[in-house]
Amino acid sequence: MLNTELWTELTPEEWLDREYAIGLAAAREHGVPFLASIGYTPDDLREIGPKVEAAGVDAIEFSIHYLDPTRLVETARALRESVKVPIIAKLTPHKGDLGELAAMIEPYVDGFACINSYGPTLRIDVDRAEPLLGSSLGYGWLSGAPIRPLAIRSVFEVARRVQKPVVGIGGIVTAKDVIEFFMAGASLVQVCTVILLRGQDYYTKLAKGVSDWLDAHGYEDISQVQGLYLKRLGLKV
Amino acid sequence: MARLDCEVTGLRFPNPVICGAGPHGDSAEVLLAALAGGAGGLVARTVVVPDPLPVAEPSVAPFGKDGFLYCQQGSTRPVKDWLHHEYPKVAGPAQAAGVPLIAGLCGSADHVRTWAPRLVSAGAQAIEFSTGPMPWAAAVDAVKALRAAVPVPIWAKLSLTHGEDLAERATDLEPYVDAFVCMAGFGPVLDFDVDADGAPRLSSPDGYGLMSGAPVHPIAVRAVFEVARAVRRPVIASGGAFSARDVVEFLQVGASLVQVATAAIVNGPTVYGKLCVELGDWLDAHGYAGVSDVQGLYLRRFGHGQRVVIDFEEAPKLKEEACIKCGICGEVCYYDAISAPRKHLPVITDAACFQCGLCVTACPTDALFFRPRADVTMQPRP
Numbered sequence: 001m002l003n004t005e006l007w008t009e010l011t012p013e014e015w016l017d018r019e020y021a022i023g024l025a026a027a028r029e030h031g032v033p034f035l036a037s038i039g040y041t042p043d044d045l046r047e048i049g050p051k052v053e054a055a056g057v058d059a060i061e062f063s064i065h066y067l068d069p070t071r072l073v074e075t076a077r078a079l080r081e082s083v084k085v086p087i088i089a090k091l092t093p094h095k096g097d098l099g100e101l102a103a104m105i106e107p108y109v110d111g112f113a114c115i116n117s118y119g120p121t122l123r124i125d126v127d128r129a130e131p132l133l134g135s136s137l138g139y140g141w142l143s144g145a146p147i148r149p150l151a152i153r154s155v156f157e158v159a160r161r162v163q164k165p166v167v168g169i170g171g172i173v174t175a176k177d178v179i180e181f182f183m184a185g186a187s188l189v190q191v192c193t194v195i196l197l198r199g200q201d202y203y204t205k206l207a208k209g210v211s212d213w214l215d216a217h218g219y220e221d222i223s224q225v226q227g228l229y230l231k232r233l234g235l236k237v
Numbered sequence: 238m239a240r241l242d243c244e245v246t247g248l249r250f251p252n253p254v255i256c257g258a259g260p261h262g263d264s265a266e267v268l269l270a271a272l273a274g275g276a277g278g279l280v281a282r283t284v285v286v287p288d289p290l291p292v293a294e295p296s297v298a299p300f301g302k303d304g305f306l307y308c309q310q311g312s313t314r315p316v317k318d319w320l321h322h323e324y325p326k327v328a329g330p331a332q333a334a335g336v337p338l339i340a341g342l343c344g345s346a347d348h349v350r351t352w353a354p355r356l357v358s359a360g361a362q363a364i365e366f367s368t369g370p371m372p373w374a375a376a377v378d379a380v381k382a383l384r385a386a387v388p389v390p391i392w393a394k395l396s397l398t399h400g401e402d403l404a405e406r407a408t409d410l411e412p413y414v415d416a417f418v419c420m421a422g423f424g425p426v427l428d429f430d431v432d433a434d435g436a437p438r439l440s441s442p443d444g445y446g447l448m449s450g451a452p453v454h455p456i457a458v459r460a461v462f463e464v465a466r467a468v469r470r471p472v473i474a475s476g477g478a479f480s481a482r483d484v485v486e487f488l489q490v491g492a493s494l495v496q497v498a499t500a501a502i503v504n505g506p507t508v509y510g511k512l513c514v515e516l517g518d519w520l521d522a523h524g525y526a527g528v529s530d531v532q533g534l535y536l537r538r539f540g541h542g543q544r545v546v547i548d549f550e551e552a553p554k555l556k557e558e559a560c561i562k563c564g565i566c567g568e569v570c571y572y573d574a575i576s577a578p579r580k581h582l583p584v585i586t587d588a589a590c591f592q593c594g595l596c597v598t599a600c601p602t603d604a605l606f607f608r609p610r611a612d613v614t615m616q617p618r619p
Contacts (some may be wrong), residue, residue: 001598002455009591095400121455122462126485127523129534133594136542138535139459145301146452149426153445156427176431183435184427197599199568217432229435233443 001193002123002140004133007039012048020055033058035088040064042078049082059086061113067095069104076108086110088167091158098154099161106162113167113190114154117141144193145171152184159185159227160235175209183228239520240527241277241513245471245493246390246415248337248362252277253528254484254512257418257475257496258341258365258394259449260297261506263312265326271501272327272336275510279331280496283311283341283367284319284356286348290370293440298428303479304450305499306428308441310370311343316352320359328360339392343367345375346382353387363389366414368406369396369421377409384413392473394418395464398425398447403460404467416471418496419460422447423476450499451477458490465491465533466540481515488528491536552590553597557582559604566596566605 010019020036027034036057038048045062052060062079064072079087089105090113091098102112119141123132131138151170159166168181169190181189195202210222219225241252255278256262256271263282271279289312296309314323324340331338340361342349353364366383368376383391393414395403398421407417424447430436437444457476465472474487475496484495501508516528525531552574560582567577574590577583583605597605 005593118456120459122459122490123455124458124486124489124535126482126489129489129531129538131535131539131543134543134545136545137462138539138543140455142455146304146455149300149306149428149446149448150424152429153425153427156443179431180429183429183431196569196595199565229429229444232435232437 001144001196002119002121002133002142003117004135004140012051016051016055020052020057024056027058035059035061037061037063037090042075045075045079046082049079053083053085057085059088059110061088061090063090063116065092065116067092067101069101072101072105073108076105080108088113090114090116090169091154092116097157097161099157099159102158102162106164109164111165111167111187112158112162113169114158115147115151115170117143118147118150143171144197145173147171148177148180152180155181155186156184156229160230172206175206175213178206178210179213179225182222182226185227185230187226239517239525239530241517241520243493243528243532245473246363246392248278248390249335250277250337250494251335252509252513252516253488253492253494254478254509254516255473255494255496256280256501256509257498258283258367259498259502261498261501262341263314265323267506268323268327268338269330270506271509272331272334274501274506274508275513276336276497276506277509277513278337278339278494279327280339280365281319281323281327281341281361282314283343283365284314284316284352285311285370286316286342286344286352289313289315295438295440298438298446300428300448300450301452303477303499303503304448304452305502306424306426306439306446306448307422308439308446311341311367316355320355324356324359324361332360337362339363339365341365341367342383343370344379345371346378349379350382350386353383357387357389361389363392363415365392365394365418367394367396367421368410369394369398373406377413380410380413390415392416392418394421394475395460396421397423397456397460404463407464407468411468411470414470416473416493417464417468418473418475419464420453420457420476422449423453423456424448449477450503451479453477454479454483458486461487461492462490462536462540465536478512481512481519484512484516485519485531488532489535491533491540493532552585552587552592553594553605553607555583555585556604556606559602561602561604563601565599565601569595569599571595 036052088111089109120139121142133140148171155168165187167188168186172191256276258280292309297307300306340356391414393410425445426448439446454477461474471493473494474492479500487495562580564577564579566583567575572591574586575583
């Protein structure tokens with residue numbers, strides 16, 4: 001899938017006044033953690049972070065697209081100094097070793113999430129010689145199955161460098177893809193594109209598939225496959 | 238029947254679907270098969286001078302639908318074999334067929350100075366220089382040395398392996414080369430065999446590789462467009478062309494030729510001719526007289542951007558006859574704008590629609606569509 005989505009189209013006020021409460025109530029009912037995602041500048045995070053924390057969320061993910069080390073550290077510190085709940089830095093890939101960037105902000109965060117959609121990329125409507133998307137040049141950011149090898153590499157690079165947990169994101173379609181992220185060092189995975197395309201019931205199917213795979217391969221617990229690829233290469237025990 | 242022939246960097250190609258550098262062009266035998274299969278040009282596999290790069294097996298693994306991961310760079314065949322055995326067998330038949338033969342080459346300035354003229358003597362009508370495997374400054378030096386060493390056209394193949402700005406790189410090289418090839422494999426990426434306890438698929442350090450084929454196509458289309466916007470010289474596309482529509486897409490965003498690699502490995506050497514038949518049919522069906530009529534069409538219209546329309550005034554429309562009433566559009570709509578119980582035609586509430594396009598994407602039969610946009614800004618290139 002290609003997208004030109006940036007952030008939620010709801011305002012922070014709408015989230016704070018209504019949406020978080022609904023989401024939190026459902027999460028509490030089902031016994032699952034509820035995380036908020038916020039951005040973007042250090043000032044934004046200082047302002048919005050405490051409000052989101054006060055709304056009762058269990059953790060906050062913040063997305064950083066820039067790769068400049070000073071700005072990266074400044075952003076992570078700004079949120080760290082503003083809230084007490086765990087914070088997760090969502091990193092953008094594809095320039096050098098992502099582990100190096102992660103290590104720079106490790107003192108300020110509780111975990112990492114890799115990766116965002118990759119871009120810019122382009123597909124066009126050849127019958128009309130027109131863009132498929134409404135962005136200026138028709139550019140969009142690529143997500144789904146094609147970016148999984150890039151995401152796996154990114155998770156691997158971060159996981160081998162840092163001690164804190166890594167959340168894997170990028171192109172999960174099958175239960176085996178989930179296992180691959182865990183083997184590359186992930187402690188959790190996120191899914192987006194596959195849910196958009198297949199509907200909300202797919203989480204249950206995917207989780208069942210992961211459980212079946214573990215059973216079929218003689219594992220009792222998903223933690224047994226976590227980091228297996230790193231261990232294989234002698235990188236982490 | 239639309240004309241497929243074209244002239245690029247002073248060479249005449251019977252069609253724009255050419256054999257790109259890869260294992261499907263790693264010997265005289267397979268190059269001759271590509272020639273017989275209808276390739277409009279032949280880029281022999283990259284010869285690394287003075288010696289092939291070491292390679293450990295496995296060096297290639299399938300990925301997804303029509304994709305590969307690989308870690309081998311260039312031919313394992315020494316340059317002397319190419320000069321004495323492979324080129325002499327291909328050059329004659331290629332020339333007789335009017336199909337240009339291009340030598341893939343990679344090496345430092347000193348080495349290309351020595352070997353490039355010999356490749357030309359052996360029958361190469363152009364040199365495609367791979368910039369990927371070396372530091373950028375060394376690649377620029379090698380390209381300059383190449384320019385001084387041979388009179389034939391030089392194509393520079395660009396790589397996207399560390400977030401490089403390909404337009405900037407092409408601009409750096411433009412004074413010394415005749416064309417750009419976008420792009421070499423994308424990466425580095427990692428994939429391993431989950432069922433074998435995480436055994437690496439490739440023998441490279443950490444199991445890293447580059448990706449080719451269908452998964453990289455949207456990346457390659459953007460790379461071609463980006464470079465074509467930045468330079469005056471022709472751009473040759475490479476990256477996951479599997480259908481005539483993919484070829485047309487590359488041509489429309491600015492490519493002058495399209496290299497086929499992964500599709501030739503997956504589907505065999507007859508793929509070139511099949512793509513050309515499809516391409517001819519597509520051009521005929523759309524009323525184009527030849528390849529040049531579609532070349533750069535998107536580039537000229539959108540190379541300077543379109544007006545960004547944030548509020549479409551209309552939600553997607555339904556082609557009722559194409560709808561199979563599967564209900565997917567209703568399931569994927571996050572704005573409660575589509576009511577689509579299975580076995581019923583969907584009902585779209587325009588006022589609730591965010592025009593995100595997800596239902597259009599998810600529809601398995603293309604029954605949903607946005608109206609053709611009437612208000613795009615058309616700015617011809619200066």
